[in-house]
Amino acid sequence: MRMIFPMPWQSLILFVVWLLLNESIAPGHLVLASILAIGIPLLLRGTQLHRLNINKPVQVVLYALKVLGDIVSANFEVAVQVLGPAKSLKPGFLAIPLDIEGDFPITVLASTISLTPGTVSAEVSIDQKWLYVHALNLVDEAGTIKEIKERYEQPLKEIFGC
Numbered sequence: 001m002r003m004i005f006p007m008p009w010q011s012l013i014l015f016v017v018w019l020l021l022n023e024s025i026a027p028g029h030l031v032l033a034s035i036l037a038i039g040i041p042l043l044l045r046g047t048q049l050h051r052l053n054i055n056k057p058v059q060v061v062l063y064a065l066k067v068l069g070d071i072v073s074a075n076f077e078v079a080v081q082v083l084g085p086a087k088s089l090k091p092g093f094l095a096i097p098l099d100i101e102g103d104f105p106i107t108v109l110a111s112t113i114s115l116t117p118g119t120v121s122a123e124v125s126i127d128q129k130w131l132y133v134h135a136l137n138l139v140d141e142a143g144t145i146k147e148i149k150e151r152y153e154q155p156l157k158e159i160f161g162c
Contacts, residue, residue, distance in 0.1 A: 007041040014040060055161040063155050070116050070151075078117040081137050092138035093122065096131045096145050100153055105160045106131070112152050 005011050015037035022029050054060060081089060100106060106128060110121035118136045125132070135144060156162075 004038060005041065007045065011037040011041050054159055056159055059155060059159045063159060066151070066155070067112055067115065074117040078136060081118070089137050090139060091134065091136055092141070094133045094135060094138065094141060094145055094148075096133060096148055096153075098124075098129055098131055098153070099149070100157050100160070101128070101162045102160065103128075105156050105162055109152055109156055113148065 015033045018033040018036055019025055019029060098106060098109075100109060106124060110124065110131060113119050113121045113131075113133055120134050122132045122134050124130070133148070138144060
């Protein structure tokens with residue numbers, strides 16, 4: 001079965017997305033969706049260096065909802081900060097010690113931080129032990145680091161088991 005479906009979830013997503021994009025379940029679209037759902041993962045299977053293990057798939061959904069909510073609320077906070085007096089802003093850089101390991105989990109953490117308005121990931125240290133982040137309004141450095149670690153890094157550690 002792994003020979004035909006090396007990436008079963010991606011195949012399922014490709015199949016469903018193709019049908020949704022075409023708004024049809026006509027036989028021709030079903031056949032083409034099947035060909036794409038089988039063919040694309042077969043062509044790409046050699047590009048994966050290792051399989052990504054997601055230990056808690058339900059946590060992924062909860063994490064995505066948390067990030068979405070944070071994006072919405074941070075937009076309002078940043079709007080208030082930007083429209084307020086410029087002298088009240090205290091931009092700065094943070095060095096966040098990383099407890100998670102692996103390129104993909106660190107990338108997800110850095111992307112999450114960059115997606116949330118008011119913060120942007122600037123760099124990951126060569127040894128992947130530190131993530132450097134720029135904050136638009138850095139009032140409490142230790143509190144911001146603690147919030148990022150608890151709110152984003154800890155759930156990612158559970159999701160990816162690192």
